[in-house]
Amino acid sequence: MGPDRTAAVRSTAIPGLLVVDLILHGDDRGWFKENWQRAKMTQLGLPDFGPVQHSVAMNHTAGVTRGFHAEPWDKLVSIASGRIFGAWVDLRAGATFGTAVTMELGPDTAVFVPRGVANGYQTLNDETVYSYLVNDHWSPEKRDAYAYVNLADETLAIPWPIPLSEATMSDADVAHPRLVDAQPAQERGTVVIGAGGQLGGALMARLPKAVGVTRTSLDLGDPNSFTSVDWSQLDTIINAAAYTAVDDAETGSGRQTAWATNVTGVAQLCRIAAEHRITLVHVSSDYVFDGTAQEYDEYEPPSPLGVYGQTKAAGDALVGQLDSHLLLRTSWVIGEGRNFVSTMVDLALRGISPTVVNDQFGRLTFTEDLAAGIAHLLDAGAPSGTWNLTNAGPVQTWADIAADVFELCGRDRKDVRPVTTQQYALQQPQRLTAPRPRRSALRLDRIVAAGFQPPEARERLTTYVAALLGAR
Known part of the structure; x- marks a missing residue:
């Protein structure tokens, strides 16, 4: 497991999209982490975003691919078990519209995703557990405020480790529009x-x-x-x-x-x-x-x-x-x-x-x-x-x-x-x-x-x- 690291918050090419290096406390029994610690993380620069709902997605096989959805709320995404290839696209109107960021995530890293930035990921291991905290309650009525872009968009050219032709995806995700036709996320x-x-x-x-x-x-x-x-x-x-x-x-x-x-x-x-x-x-x-x-x-x-x-x-x-x-x-x-x-x-x-x-x-x-x-x-x-x-x-x-x-x-x-x-x-x-x-x-x-x-x-x-x- 190695020595504990110092927690840190890092910026990315997408304004407001922040990477959080988490501290894993481990021994021969396993590990423990503070996935969201308000006082420490806000002091490091993470927004005090006020989460109200915690959701967890179990992905049974490697190659499960989800996204890109920009929901009308902020979220903190992290991995409870396994590993993913994460990708994010800025769908907010402005100079950074269409900017993409990618990275691998394991249990030792979290990402803060601001409202209007589309989130997508692909599992790299079987039985991967994906966790996210959000600061608004999900409801079907809020789907009208979502923004989407296609996982296979040629302009974005996301380097998915497992080709999308071999990935497990939903019909809805496959049908999302290309970037040129994507509607910007609704601003608050x-x-x-x-x-x-x-x-x-x-x-x-x-x-x-x-x-x-x-x-x-x-x-x-x-x-x-x-x-x-x-x-x-x-x-x-x-x-x-x-x-x-x-x-x-x-x-x-x-x-x-x-x-x-x-x-x-x-x-x-x-x-x-x-x-x-x-x-x-x-x-x-x-x-x-x-x-x-x-x-x-x-x-x-x-x-x-x-x-x-x-x-x-x-x-x-x-x-x-x-x-x-x-x-x-x-x-x-x-x-x-x-x-x-x-x-x-x-x-x-x-x-x-x-x-x-x-x-x-x-x-x-x-x-x-x-x-x-x-x-x-x-x-x-x-x-x-x-x-x-x-x-x-x-x-x-x-x-x-x-x-x-x-x-x-x-x-x-x-x-x-x-x-x-x-x-x-x-x-x-x-x-x-x-x-x-x-x-x-x-x-x-x-x-x-x-x-x-x-x-x-x-x-x-x-x-x-x-x-x-x-x-x-």
């Missing part, structure tokens, strides 16, 4: 929850391959609606949905809905993301802070004032426990549809002079830039954690922004009458007003360092108002 996709909202619409425009889900089919506040999505085929969830009725959240019914949507619903998304190894992108709010700091960085602990802020902070804490997540904190969001800026434009054109608070400070965030920043972080493979993302530029009050809008509409800036938050609340005694953070400015250093420079808010405001005026 992205779903945008809240696609009908202002940010959701901007995300769908930025990510045209994403699947958009509206509240009609998936309501975060309804635990029975989560079955509307096939989560097993996703690698990214972007949650752009939330209960955002800040004032209504202070009422009895509003409080229940806010917690059901922003906390219980987010907890369900976290469970799904963990189970299926999905990256969760979650959009949070400046309302998780009490507004006492001049600016907030990503490491400031939450200090919410009202129910809405409390629910967002609770949801953030849940998301932060995931191994793979991006938590985007933003403020004062403006997109298509009814919002503060569109309301000010409407008032300006109708000749109305509104009262607007002048003691709340922050920066606008236009949805096209928020969506672009999220896409940038995903494309760059940004590390998990919290990221602030608003537009850049000077900190302003709502009254400052309203005056800018009036000026862009040809009105006098002085037509906007500034008032304090307290004065504004007194003007609406019939309405319950939630506490709001006085200062909402978020530091942008981290996302700028990651290569994304948010545009100036005033620049975006000018373009946005011009588009609204042009549509009238």
